[in-house]
Amino acid sequence: MVRMTLLLDTLGALPTQNQDMPLRESYLLGFDTETTGTRAGADAIVSASLVLRAPASASTSTVSGEDVLAGWIIQPDVPMSPGASAVNGFTNEYLAEHGAPQTEALPHIAQIIRLAQEKNIPLVAYNAPFDVHMLQGDLAKLHAKPLDIHLVVDPLVIDRAVSRRRGKRTLTDTTRYYGVQPRGDFHTAQADTVATLDLIEPLTRLYPSCNVPLESLMEYQRAGYTAWKKSYNEYRVASGRSPIRGSWL
Template identity: 55%
Template sequence: MAQSERLLETLQSGPQQDSETPLSQSLLLGFDTETTGARPGSDAIVSATLVLRNPGLGHSKDVMGEWIINPHRKMSPGASRVNGFTDAYLQEHGMEPQDALERIAKVIATAQLANIPLLAYNAPFDVAMLQHDLGQWKLESLESRMGGDGILIVDPLVIDRAVSHRSGKRTLGYTTEYYGVEPDGDFHNATADTVAAVDLIQPMTTLYPQIGRLTVGELMVWQQHAHRVWKESFNQWLTSKGRRPIHDGWFE
């Protein structure tokens, strides 16, 4: 059975998760992409991974789907240097976007309808890339597949900013090092990044029990508030340096 089919079947045959489920016990669907560049709306996804994690079963029982996509547009040189994909490789090995994106969106929507959060590090980027690509190829949006409901997200970056109060960079690499997570493969690979991001939840919820007690139903409001608090503080710092403030929201 193809990976994506097994992942979808596992979700379809599983139970509905309760909104009162605490984050420390919640099933999670990890998500990461590699892209032609860093501009949602102009660039496109070339690689994506989804990882279903049941915390009661652990890493070895993860169910995974991986996709390589021919974006029908050129890789930017900078992105190619980071993720290693070339135009020639994608043209030879990539799936057609309509097929890959439809499968990815169907898996995510199925998890969302079961109240299983989508976990992504710096989630607005990956979700925006996916939403744009779905629209670009005239495929149904995630919200439409879920009856108009918003997306249920877990973003370890937002959580870490709110609770760790540490100095230094907050890239996925630095954050996993801080929490003692050993990467399974090289960063800037969608699969390695997805697994690493999902792996963050166990040490985060152990080190900060208040995060582990957050329920699935509380997650979005808590993270929206946490992002607003961080943005206000960050903008004060930017202004003090004579730089422009940011205006990005977090799924609001």
């Protein structure tokens, strides 16, 4: 499934969103990848999904209440790691037979994300730094211009900021907690993208504090991540482990 043209045409017909648009009323572009491993710039994307979703209030929109999807299978420039293959099911043989060249698929993905960012439509990804850094790493290997991704929604960061629940916060666990029913099998890019988008409604409904305007979205998430990291590192140090480093986006 590619359907890139429909997604580009639909995006192109949408107006640029105002920065004071609340998250709950915003168009969203979901994004997820499956990869050969976890090292951005060394490993590679083998599957990617982009899903455009209209807000519930957009009853007369171009999208007309239906998700617009595009998906790619991509031939990586490095072999699948056994660990990644066990999770996502992709094999080197399957990718060689069914995958599109990186030089064809990756610029198309970048083109769609770039257009959405220009229209102030947030990119939604669960644990967003992973997918964003993997994409930027693959584009760098092609000597392509890096993407200016300045508007992102990460339900993992938001959930950590608003919920004090205990337990794991994988996408599977978090969707189960919020009553989101999976549409397809997890660890496929399309199913994970749709499930991630489905989290926005219960998060913004149950926790109105996270229904911030687009202009405050990144600052809100960075502050939430910083507060979570401080608390988490206190726990790690008390447990005799080293603190985690780095930042969000």
